[in-house]
Amino acid sequence: MTEHIDSIRTYALVLLALLVLTAVTTLVAFVDLGEFSVVVALAIAVCKMLLVALFFMHVRHSTKLTKLVLLGGLLWLVILLMLTLSDFTTRGWIGVPGR
Amino acid sequence: MITAAVPEREDYLNVSHGLKSWLLTKDHKRIGLLYLATITLFFFLGGVFATVIRIELLTPGGGLVSSETYNKLFTMHGVTMIFFFLLPSIPAVFGNFFLPMMIGARDLAFPRINLLSWYLLVVGGLFALFAMLAGGVDTGWTFYTPYSTTYSNTWVIATALGIFVAGFSSILTGLNFIVTIHRMRAPGMTWFRMPLFVWAHYATALIQVLGTPVLAVTIVLVFCERVFHIGIFDPALGGDPVLFQHLFWFYSHPAVYIMILPAMGVVSELVSTFSRKAIFGYRIVAFSSVAIAVLGFLVWGHHMFVSGQSLFAGMAFSFLSYFVAIPSAIKVFNWTATLYKGSISYATPMLYAFGFIGLFTMGGLTGLFVAALGIDVHVTDTYFVVAHFHYIMVGGAIMGYMGGLHYWWPKMTGRMYPEGWAKLSALVIFLGFNLTFFPQFILGYLGMPRRYHTYPAEFQILHVLSTAGASVLAVGYAIPMIYFAWSLRYGKVAGANPWGATGLEWKTASPPPLHNFDKIPVVTHDAYDYSTVVGEAVEVG
Amino acid sequence: MGLLRLFPVQASTFAPDVDHLLYFLLAVAVFFSLAIFCSIFYFAIRYRRRSENELPRAIHGGMALEILWSVIPFGLTMVMFTWGASIYFNESRPPDNALDVYVVGKQWMWKLEHLGGQREINELHIPVGRAVRLTMTSEDAIHSFFVPAFRTKQDAVPGRYTTTWFKPTKAGKYHLFCAEYCGTNHSRMGGWVYVMAPRDYEAWLSGGASGGSLAENGQKLFDELACGNCHKPDGSGRCPSLSGLFGKTVQLAGGATVKADEGYIRESILQPQAKIVAGYGPIMPTFQGLVTEEGVMQLIEYIKSLGPPPGAPAGGIAAR
């Protein structure tokens, strides 16, 4: 068993980064960035997710299979969202109610 | 013919006795049999519902039962057959029993979770049964909102709860299979030495794991809507019933592949064993299973072409639907090509495999009809669709299930079934099936809507034909129940490998010992290498 | 009607289109089924097992064959897709000169209203040779308007409008079904579509009209509900003027715009606060429960009759 044991310092730094990002996303939310507010909020959330996954969940020491499982899961979430939205975003394109 | 005084060999059946040894078992083989018993009961129940439906439809006016009752009957037929028979059928029975054996493992990776899965199915089934006994449910197995959330005053919540719980059974089974296939293969059992049955179950497990949770959360939302009227699917409060359909079909279309992929896996085993040849294009058939699982997630909107979905979404979903057709077609072609220059035996399982290929071909080809937008607008929600999916699910999945049951019966029980009766019933089932469902294609194109208690008199003759076929089909299903039970006591004792098959499950005794193998096998050959099992071979071809 | 009719009558312009595609698909299906069945039969007999210990030579596959039997079906399916999609595209776009009929589904009947004010239940009378556009909604569960002889079907969804159209080509009496399961009497929710020669249709129209056209009824309702107190024609009221509104692009508070089509007007009556016109306050009360779906349709026709602005295309953007 080759187990990587990260240092306390690493974990503490990650926690610090997470807390800073939380503060940043909260403060930025009050700045009017127009459409980009959503993008920034989600981008920061993705960064936080990556920090938690890579360090706390040890994905960076994990096998390729684990990474594949993770990516596959996210891809399926995207499929669910995108194909559902393919209906809702294209309603009304041809100007006939219900088409 | 009863086995004489051979000293009793220890196997998984006689290693321990008593109800407790079954209800607390962690042995995947015993759990497989628990599933077999459970789903047989549900199959019988669903069959009873179907029988009443078909008798009712003999006459256009609907005199036997009331409309309320009729609507409950087809709902409960669908719920029982889909969630409590077809979804668990092959994976939970044969997958459980044989997947570990085929890859040379002592058990699944998580035996306790495996037992839990069975209990979840039973608990879910009890909820559904309770709903049925308490008064039934009349929403159709599709639970479309807002009918299910606002207008139906039947036992929607109890039934939905049953499906929710049974869904976790399915998820955990899939999880168990994936981990088992990744981590428990015997030495030398590489990915491309695995039997195609295992590949098919890997693909199935992917769907169970990725799709079922969405059904679960959809049920939670329906539950909240029905109990608290929070508006998620209620148009009066701004909700959109079409969103429900998206979430529902995101699972329920791939769920069709949960039912058919394992049957395809069974058929690959049967075609190879009974023509004594490696499956033509093994790798392509293996990959096509995974391709079906993946592409199956991109096509759900083809259930919604007339639902008020946008024109462009409809077109995209129709386009994507045709991509699923290709891997399915490839499988059929490869099975057929496997027969070429084979050594073909007409044993009962092979008859079911032939039946599967024929009926699945017809079911699949009519799938092209319903994926074609212009035609689907006309035939959706008619008997054409009913016929199409029964060709896939009954003609496909149940044929595969019956084929598998005959194929592995000797391994599971150590006894042979009576071959003559088995051949007869296979024939009866095939004829009865076609007589039942072929007229429904015509009915559907003529415009007979599904879920109709009464119908215009001009459709009667086709309905009568269909009911006649259903009676034949019922006889066909009754015969095996009798001779399988008979064979448990009186059947000929089966050897370890009665068919001359190559899978690892045939390299151990029938019935197998508790941990499957006396010694974990080391795999040195590809799957379907018959030179290893045919002694003193006569080369042909 | 013959006892063993295999195909339904063709009574709309879509029917032959759909049937031709069906024939093509049938041909493909029969060809492949026969090819598979015959191969299986032939191989099963030709290569039947003759001795218990025979061992056929292993054949592991052939790439050329695999490619062949992937590419050919794929080509065929793309033909099916394109063909089917083109029919669907036509079915989705009613012509501008279509005759408008409004449809409300409810458990368990179809309520239909003609522009002239004629109302029908479970029956639809239309002239042969003229395109008919149906604007549909439901009062309760989802229903589906299905006329097999026309090969058309469209769900009527509560809370929004859906559209379908057809052009009957043959006079006669055809089944109308509800095709989306909607509860106890689902199978009895239907009736007949009567396609009539133009002269008969005119006669029927004049016999059926009583109590004014749809727009006139809409006006009556408009007055009864005192909509005009706020919606003054010259725009001097507390609410925007409705003259020439239909088909126009409306500027909303918050910057968005919306096309004033049937869906938008329906929403504005039932959920008036959902989209507020720029420059006006959110003061309009909801008329949900006060106006029936049919009433809303009458109001829409009335607002339409207030004259579209010159040059604006008919139709608009669907609700949401």
Place this chain on the structure above:
Amino acid sequence: MASTLQEQFDTEAQQKDASTLGMWIFLITEVMFFGGMFTAYTVYRRAYSDAFAVASSSLNVTIGAINTAVLLVSSFTMVMAVRAAQLGQRRTLILFLVATLIFGGIFLGVKAYEWNEKFEQHHVPGPSFHLEGVPQQSHAQLFFSLYFAMTGLHALHMVIGVGIISWLIWLARQGRFTAEYNTPVDIAGLYWHFVDIIWIFLFPLLYLIDRHLPK
């Protein structure tokens, strides 16, 4: 000490690998489970952006941010617990598990306080629902329906997590975990972090993204 190797496995490494993979796959099912609700949220936020903006802005962002921090700290203590388990430090392990339990408890307590506030302010979907500043009440109600569904199911997962951690503490006190065998702590950690990640997305989606709008 009794063997921790179950009979279907050959080695401890295989057993641990299988458990970890099993947990990851389970987490993917959870992604899809919450995914259904994220889809509903996206669809309705698109359709009723104005009402959602007001409704979202009515949530208490300070409490939300603090609770996010609390949860992140609990993830930190959890990973420290896993680390202690890997090093075979029993007392440290118990200490950090208890800390995780406490922070998880605080999160749930704050959540309960927030929900209670919603009841008092009539922000709970139902006949008495009312939200100031939204013309179309039903659309704001839809936001709160999704808010309660998502935070409720998230909290349910937290409660389950709290149960698991309590059980781990019990096992750890019995000395069941060693530097060689600590898989349960490890995979419970995965679960706990996953629940944290869900909240990492819920926080901006529910509390933040429409804050900038003038209202």
